Amino acid sequence: DTEVTQTPKHLVMGMTNKKSLKCEQHMGHRAMYWYKQKAKKPPELMFVYSYEKLSINESVPSRFSPECPNSSLLNLHLHALQPEDSALYLCASSQDLKRVSTDTQYFGPGTRLTVL
Amino acid sequence: AQTVTQSQPEMSVQEAETVTLSCTYDTSESNYYLFWYKQPPSRQMILVIRQEAYKQQNATENRFSVNFQKAAKSFSLKISDSQLGDTAMYFCAFMTGYGGSQGNLIFGKGTKLSVKP
Numbered sequence: 209d210t211e212v213t214q215t216p217k218h219l220v221m222g223m224t225n226k227k228s229l230k231c232e233q234h235m236g237h238r239a240m241y242w243y244k245q246k247a248k249k250p251p252e253l254m255f256v257y258s259y260e261k262l263s264i265n266e267s268v269p270s271r272f273s274p275e276c277p278n279s280s281l282l283n284l285h286l287h288a289l290q291p292e293d294s295a296l297y298l299c300a301s302s303q304d305l306k307r308v309s310t311d312t313q314y315f316g317p318g319t320r321l322t323v324l
Numbered sequence: 325a326q327t328v329t330q331s332q333p334e335m336s337v338q339e340a341e342t343v344t345l346s347c348t349y350d351t352s353e354s355n356y357y358l359f360w361y362k363q364p365p366s367r368q369m370i371l372v373i374r375q376e377a378y379k380q381q382n383a384t385e386n387r388f389s390v391n392f393q394k395a396a397k398s399f400s401l402k403i404s405d406s407q408l409g410d411t412a413m414y415f416c417a418f419m420t421g422y423g424g425s426q427g428n429l430i431f432g433k434g435t436k437l438s439v440k441p
Binding site: 239241248249250251253256258263264296298300302305311312313314315316317318320 | 370428431
């Protein structure tokens with residue numbers, strides 16, 4: 209089973225709202241990722257968590273706040289977003305960053321975010 | 325820095341025929357991994373195939389196979405017996421094989437493949 213789930217599928221929010229995106233996997237993976245994907249573009253890495261600790265923050269604005277409460281869950285808290293933040297947000301997981309030879313990322317279906 | 329180039333923004337193929345998508349990359353490393361992902365209109369990014377650079381044998385997964393030319397830094401994807409469900413954006417991706425990669429996948433810009441009935 210290589211399933212990564214994401215909720216919600218769609219989200220519309222105003223610039224003053226606070227919302228959260230959720231990602232879950234039950235494959236025992238210890239690395240989880242957030243990507244942002246604009247239309248007709250490849251995904252751009254935002255954050256990487258390894259063993260529930262933030263490993264990479266690709267200079268993402270502070271209005272995006274990741275959280276990894278346990279090894280199966282990854283959240284992305286959103287606050288005071290801008291219209292240009294509208295995009296598809298993809299979550300992915302992989303077995304273990306420390307074991308590169310077997311480290312393949314599996315993606316969730318994404319959350320389509322629209323900021324008004 | 326590593327780069328991945330997909331020179332064909334769009335391609336089309338008739339159902340049941342074979343199509344090849346091109347990908348080239350640039351790296352000074354000898355240990356790395358290459359991937360093809362497909363992203364249908366449903367949006368989900370799906371792993372198609374993975375190739376380890378240290379393996380000379382080309383990876384295959386059912387109708388999907390790669391032509392990995394390490395010296396030429398080329399990693400093309402061949403889809404045989406194309407099906408309507410193969411219609412998708414295809415991304416080629418590179419990942420370094422060293423521990424410092426932190427899982428950073430470097431994607432090409434993608435090739436939009438349309439399979440026509």
